Amino acid sequence: MNAQNEPAVAGRIPHVVVIGGGIGGILAGIKLKEKGYSFTILEKAGALGGTWRDNTYPGVACDDPAHLYVYSFEPNPDWKSVFAAGKDILNYYQRAADKYGITPHVRFHSHVVAAEWRDDHWNLELEDGSRLRADIVVSAVGRLHHPSLPEIPGMETFERPLFHSARWDHGVDVRNKRIGVIGTGSSATQITAAVSKTAARLLLFQRTPQWVLTVPNDPVPAWFRFMLKYVPFVGKWYYRRLKKQVGDAAKALLAGDREAYDARIRACLEEVRDPALRAKLTPSYAPGCKRLCNSPDFYKAIQRPNVELVTEGIERIAPTGIVTSDGKLHELDALVLATGFKTHAFLRPMKLTGKDGVTLDSLWADGFVNYRTVALPHMPNFFMVNGPYSPSSSGSIVPIIEIDMAYIMQCIERIRVDRVALAPSYARSVAWLEGVRKRASKTVWATGGCSSWYLDKQGVPVNYPAARDEFALELDQPNYADFEVFPLDGSATVATGMSQLRARPMVEP
Ligand code: NAP
Numbered sequence: 001m002n003a004q005n006e007p008a009v010a011g012r013i014p015h016v017v018v019i020g021g022g023i024g025g026i027l028a029g030i031k032l033k034e035k036g037y038s039f040t041i042l043e044k045a046g047a048l049g050g051t052w053r054d055n056t057y058p059g060v061a062c063d064d065p066a067h068l069y070v071y072s073f074e075p076n077p078d079w080k081s082v083f084a085a086g087k088d089i090l091n092y093y094q095r096a097a098d099k100y101g102i103t104p105h106v107r108f109h110s111h112v113v114a115a116e117w118r119d120d121h122w123n124l125e126l127e128d129g130s131r132l133r134a135d136i137v138v139s140a141v142g143r144l145h146h147p148s149l150p151e152i153p154g155m156e157t158f159e160r161p162l163f164h165s166a167r168w169d170h171g172v173d174v175r176n177k178r179i180g181v182i183g184t185g186s187s188a189t190q191i192t193a194a195v196s197k198t199a200a201r202l203l204l205f206q207r208t209p210q211w212v213l214t215v216p217n218d219p220v221p222a223w224f225r226f227m228l229k230y231v232p233f234v235g236k237w238y239y240r241r242l243k244k245q246v247g248d249a250a251k252a253l254l255a256g257d258r259e260a261y262d263a264r265i266r267a268c269l270e271e272v273r274d275p276a277l278r279a280k281l282t283p284s285y286a287p288g289c290k291r292l293c294n295s296p297d298f299y300k301a302i303q304r305p306n307v308e309l310v311t312e313g314i315e316r317i318a319p320t321g322i323v324t325s326d327g328k329l330h331e332l333d334a335l336v337l338a339t340g341f342k343t344h345a346f347l348r349p350m351k352l353t354g355k356d357g358v359t360l361d362s363l364w365a366d367g368f369v370n371y372r373t374v375a376l377p378h379m380p381n382f383f384m385v386n387g388p389y390s391p392s393s394s395g396s397i398v399p400i401i402e403i404d405m406a407y408i409m410q411c412i413e414r415i416r417v418d419r420v421a422l423a424p425s426y427a428r429s430v431a432w433l434e435g436v437r438k439r440a441s442k443t444v445w446a447t448g449g450c451s452s453w454y455l456d457k458q459g460v461p462v463n464y465p466a467a468r469d470e471f472a473l474e475l476d477q478p479n480y481a482d483f484e485v486f487p488l489d490g491s492a493t494v495a496t497g498m499s500q501l502r503a504r505p506m507v508e509p
Pocket of ligand 1: 061062063064144150151152165182183184185186187188190206207208291314338339340341451453
């Protein structure tokens with residue numbers, strides 16, 4: 001039976017549709033399966049893995065510690081270095097999906113274009129025209145998903161390969177060629193470090209310099225891997241230690257000793273020997289204002305004789321290269337756009353229509369409105385993983401997603417047990433948001449003197465303004481007083497206490 005034919009309600013067990021099969025979607029599947037829910041994951045591509053499936057550029061890696069970039073309940077004691085390569089991370093998550101029996105629940109090539117709330121369920125429409133029902137929807141669509149393409153005059157005239165970093169064209173052999181890279185974010189720094197090893201020339205077109213941390217990617221010694229694998233509690237201890245270290249760094253960034261924080265990052269630039277090059281690479285804004293790049297090799301790469309940092313503005317793209325504002329044509333054999341993502345798309349371009357015909361477009365007409373990052377007013381039984389105002393700069397996103405899912409599972413349990421629909425109240429959402437935005441506008445992301453993908457049109461970061469611990473506390477338990485609760489089957493039970501809820505097992509009626 002495929003997902004389309006599955007009944008939306010199997011007895012009293014709600015059917016949950018998860019949108020997206022990345023780290024968040026796989027986790028949602030694991031948690032739903034653990035509790036015995038009926039669920040389907042809709043994945044628009046042909047494989048799981050989200051960002052790690054899409055980003056295959058040379059040098060792709062995760063600059064957060066590998067041992068923290070895993071589900072807390074599924075450690076990987078076999079990571080061979082402090083930071084893991086993209087393909088190894090992809091393997092880890094695809095393996096986890098298989099191990100926990102999630103892959104058979106995935107419907108691939110299923111691109112959701114619209115979802116509409118109809119009295120007591122969601123009606124989802126896919127790109128191929130098919131429809132399916134869901135009692136509950138969990139969106140795990142990711143934030144760094146839709147490539148952002150620059151609007152540079154003449155781009156369409158370029159006669160050689162041109163592609164975005166997240167759509168790497170592996171048919172193009174970059175060895176011994178002249179490669180242009182536009183952008184200086186985390187993707188560009190990793191590409192520069194890798195491609196410059198074999199390219200004839202690499203030209204990095206920098207509009208704004210980035211602060212780069214150069215934590216070395218040390219190997220994990222065999223004896224430590226052995227301990228992580230076989231000695232009880234070592235793995236848990238190491239995970240907690242990394243979580244604390246990364247949490248402390250986020251606290252330092254947001255509320256700590258800025259002097260020490262800045263000094264540590266500024267010191268990394270000393271590796272650049274030529275003062276003129278160092279000056280070009282030195283940002284004028286505060287460290288941490290844009291998301292920090294962490295690359296052990298970028299400064300080494302930029303000093304290679306075959307690498308040139310181009311700081312003149314890009315005027316236009318010509319058939320054979322890039323023309324900068326000084327009139328110079330930089331001839332290229334291929335051009336990489338490491339120009340980031342449409343980070344304010346979130347659920348869009350999906351059309352969402354909730355209770356009483358309220359649409360996401362109208363709800364978000366003047367900016368994001370949501371509740372504690374995970375729920376949307378007027379959208380009953382609809383939840384988000386890594387939604388607007390999530391802690392995007394607190395180290396590994398995986399512990400954040402786990403916090404989201406733990407909260408969402410409590411809501412789902414409430415929905416199941418009481419047969420209700422839950423949507424956060426608009427007023428409570430706005431009140432929560434006002435507090436978050438007020439604090440966010442005082443963080444270094446807003447005051448540090450840069451522009452970045454964190455900021456909305458008003459210049460307010462769409463980020464949680466505190467470190468992960470505070471976020472975890474806030475999402476520890478749903479406060480149902482902040483929700484509108486509608487009975488789904490005429491039953492009047494809309495105010496079940498959590499203790500009563502916990503005592504009721506999941507049974508078919
Ligand atoms: P990004 O940080 O948004 O950087 C985009 C770069 O492109 C910036 O340097 C930007 O310059 C430049 N750019 C954009 N439009 C341009 C134009 N028209 N002309 C010239 N330059 C232009 O994108 P990203 O590097 O892909 O990284 C996005 C996020 O993905 C990161 O912040 C991070 O969260 C995540 N990521 C993580 C890892 C990891 O290892 N964990 C690796 C890669 C990416 P301006 O600064 O002047 O705007």
